[in-house]
Amino acid sequence: MAKEIMAFKHLFKAVLNWTSKKEDSSSKIYNKTHQIQIEGKPILDISAAKAFKGDPSLYNPEDLLLSSLVSCHMMSYLYVCSQNGIEVLEYSDNAEATLEVNPDGSGRFTQVRLYPKVKISNSDQIGLALELHQKANKLCFIANSCNFPVLHDASCEV
Secondary structure, eight states: OOOOOOOOOOOOOOEEEOOOOOSSTTOOOOOOOEEEEOTTSOOEEEOOOGGGTOOTTSBOHHHHHHHHHHHHHHHHHHHHHHHTTOOEEEEEOOOEEEEEEOTTSOEEEEEEEEOOEEEESOGGGHHHHHHHHHHHHHHOTTGGGOSSOEEEOOEEEO
C-alpha cells in the first residue's frame, strides 16, 4: 500500500485600513498611506513607493515583496545548512528587484537578484555551502510563489 502524501495548509490573515485624505476635493490623486494589521504584531504603516507618489519614509509593497524573498531564502538556506552539518556564523544580503512599468500603468517584477554573503566555520564546506543556495531556493515558499526568476550571486568565506 502506497503512503499517502499529505499537504499541510496554513492560513495567514492581514487587515488593511485606509481613509481618504485628499488635500482638496478637486484632487485626482488619492493619498496612498494605509495600515496593515496582523493579529498580535505591530501595525505596519505602508505607502506607495516614491516613484508612485507615495511617502518615501514608509515601507511600500515592492519593499515588502523583496524583503519577503530575501528573508525566506535566508531561513530556507539556514535550514538546508543545518541538514548538511554546515555551521553558519554570519549571513547578509544586498538584494535587488527589477520592476518594469508599462505605458498603461501596469507592471511586474521581472527578476530578483539575491547577493547572499555567508560566513561558515569550516573551509572544507565552502563548495557545498554555495551549492545549497539552489536547494534553499527550491524550498523557499515565497520564491515558489513568484512568476519571475529569483537569481543568486552567492559568496562564502570562513
